[in-house]
Amino acid sequence: MEASGTLRARLYRQLDPRAWRHRGLSPINLVLAWLIVFAAVVGVLQTEPELENRYGAAFVGTELILALIFLAEYLARFWTIAEEPGDTPAWRCRLRFVLSPWSILDLIVIVVSLLPFIVGNASILRMARLARIVRLAKLGRMSDAMTHLTRAVRVCKDELILVIALAGAVLIAAATALYWIEGDIQPDKFGSVPRSMWWAVVTMTTIGYGDVFPITPGGKVAAGALAIVGVGLIALPAGIMAGALSQVIRTGDSVDEKAP
Amino acid sequence: MEASGTLRARLYRQLDPRAWRHRGLSPINLVLAWLIVFAAVVGVLQTEPELENRYGAAFVGTELILALIFLAEYLARFWTIAEEPGDTPAWRCRLRFVLSPWSILDLIVIVVSLLPFIVGNASILRMARLARIVRLAKLGRMSDAMTHLTRAVRVCKDELILVIALAGAVLIAAATALYWIEGDIQPDKFGSVPRSMWWAVVTMTTIGYGDVFPITPGGKVAAGALAIVGVGLIALPAGIMAGALSQVIRTGDSVDEKAP
């Protein structure tokens, strides 16, 4: 660790969540987290034609400022990463930072956000809007709670996969059953298994838009059976996760020490 | 503690839940809790034009009586708070009571409820209707169970925030995807991300009114994917809370002692 500049060391402790010794996020990271949310909200509102027509210039300005702030954040991280504890030389820390998947993604998002101001291409801007949403995922990366969740998922991974496979099998069976029963009566809705599948997904997740539903007594009995089995299967992942999380929370600290 | 009057001391034990030594609420607090519920029901029924036209006078009378009962409760609490154990002088207990947020809210609700009988302004009455609902929240304040719930929420706060952030990101991603896929086909429903958002919320919470749904195969595949991911994400908070509550209930009493 080269402690050459006090500013760089202090900025490093602000930017790297692992170097922050207090609870929660550091002030700078907190501001950045809210800016990411704000950028997502701006990106969402921009797509509304009415707002775009009225406040188009304001949107372009906000986008430019946000892109520059995130560019500054990227450069600051690149500069301060040299403060990382350990004997790794500064250029190695920086290379590792630049080549990490999250940094590459960040850089792509920044470049794409700035492109329209250089090239002026509107279709790329559209793509950038979605990419910017990925920034929200960075909030997750910043949080310590993710370890709890990922560990709980790892504990019950096999059970979750099994339940999902079971749900998939029930889904296909239900879609096939309705295709047999109502395929000839409502051919546009149940005329093939893929078409019935839309109904099966909408029913099993208990959404029930009401655009597709069985109209014959046989179809209603089959749909009712699927609904009841489906609700039970959907309750299982919640139960599985609860069991795993309750174990992870209880043995949380001791497992932390054992983990590599 | 000044034990001047036996009536005041007995009333104090009835009104202050902390001073009640038996299980549950004291008789007076139980009656008050049911009156709060009754006041909410009256406030709700009053908005129905048919009932208002027929029983308008009865509603006004009931409102006046309820407001006077709650005023009497407020004054009784103000009088008896001096019985609070400890060496604090009576005027200090009373000042603390008057300035506590719940008391201020209570006083506002009482004054606003009585205002129409003094000023006769109907528009303020309308506002009072909602404010009166807040009284229901007092039921929560009266209960000891709230500590269990708030403690469980505190245990898994970070995990909950993370899941909510994740759900928010999935929501925005799904709305953006449908805006791309069906924006040109159903412009009034998916013509912008904010418009798609209504669909995304209605789908992800599995409500599915049926006013908005995708009609193209691509949109249906995207919607089905969101529905399945959404159901999984919605199962997570239940699992997280279950894990936290199971820990809080198990270690409940021991934690109580450690807590300040």
Next chain:
Amino acid sequence: MEASGTLRARLYRQLDPRAWRHRGLSPINLVLAWLIVFAAVVGVLQTEPELENRYGAAFVGTELILALIFLAEYLARFWTIAEEPGDTPAWRCRLRFVLSPWSILDLIVIVVSLLPFIVGNASILRMARLARIVRLAKLGRMSDAMTHLTRAVRVCKDELILVIALAGAVLIAAATALYWIEGDIQPDKFGSVPRSMWWAVVTMTTIGYGDVFPITPGGKVAAGALAIVGVGLIALPAGIMAGALSQVIRTGDSVDEKAP
């Protein structure tokens, strides 16, 4: 305990779940449980006009046979209850049996089921149809699992009441909000808080029939907020019950011994 007849003693062990030493229900009780389910199914099918017209006589015959079987069960229970362990004289055991709420309910259902064959009144028969469904609840009484569930509910009773009260407050607040926002635009659907309440219940339970939904942007934002909060609140009872049940199952046997 008077052990006069071997038949009575053996029948007693068959009929009284507490006297049955093996796992599950005794053969006679198992047959009776399925007959209760069968009686419910017959009662349900009988209401369908098409089936009633075609198989009316068969329904009447089945009803009569079922009522006589349940009458025989009642008399058998009345006769064998004298075998109950302890020093209570036989007439006391029988009096206690006859006056227990479940026996009174059973007798009423039997008498009402047999009445139309004596009096021939069709309107009473209609009433009997619902009463017969209560027999299904007897299945619950027969099961040992109920103790687990009731004990778990008792452990987390206060928390459940609190969450239900909270959900009720949110329900009223949401209905009031939509009444303000869309009351003038859709007066038949949101014209009063009780009318909005139908929408609020259908939304918060995530049913979403699609007969009522907000159409203004403001109403959609309020409805979306209710939906998200509602889903969270509905996840809480599942989490609370899971925590309580996990504790009850773990400490199950030890608590059994302590319980009176």
Next chain:
Amino acid sequence: MEASGTLRARLYRQLDPRAWRHRGLSPINLVLAWLIVFAAVVGVLQTEPELENRYGAAFVGTELILALIFLAEYLARFWTIAEEPGDTPAWRCRLRFVLSPWSILDLIVIVVSLLPFIVGNASILRMARLARIVRLAKLGRMSDAMTHLTRAVRVCKDELILVIALAGAVLIAAATALYWIEGDIQPDKFGSVPRSMWWAVVTMTTIGYGDVFPITPGGKVAAGALAIVGVGLIALPAGIMAGALSQVIRTGDSVDEKAP
């Protein structure tokens, strides 16, 4: 165990999940699992008339290849099962394999899949499509996670049955209530208890297609009550499973040793 051929012994370790010492599935079983999923997808897509018309020949070819692969798998299992540890002679292992329910099912599916290429009967082919989905269930058999789930279900079996019985009773009661209240107003929807049952199932599982819903104030109150009770009952199985799974995961390994 006769260790005659090295190839057979190695193939046996690849095919029998119990003989595979590493984590997860063996390479061959993994490929077979994905082929089962692929066969299901092909079977689903084949029912779509548009795809069938355009790629009919490709579907027939894919089906033939898949059926031959699964036939080869069956024969390989029949050959290698002799490697099973223990002193059982080879012909006995094979006989046991051939007569096991899963093997019989596998053989039926394979024969039925190959039949149309021999007999050319299209109606049997249709039947085979659904049977092929059963192959997906084999994925579950291959997994160790199933033991966790089945053990958790066994722990809380009685509670689950009780809740399901309770839900069934509530379902019938709700359908009967709506049949009384709205039977005369909407005879095609609530004209009999079986007809109301469709509404009750769609409501209690919170699907809410919107094809059937009460329109009178009384019907709405009854439906709202069912909805709230139904949501609570549906939360129970999730809670029960969570409690049981949390216990199974905690005591998982120790129980494994005790189990026969």
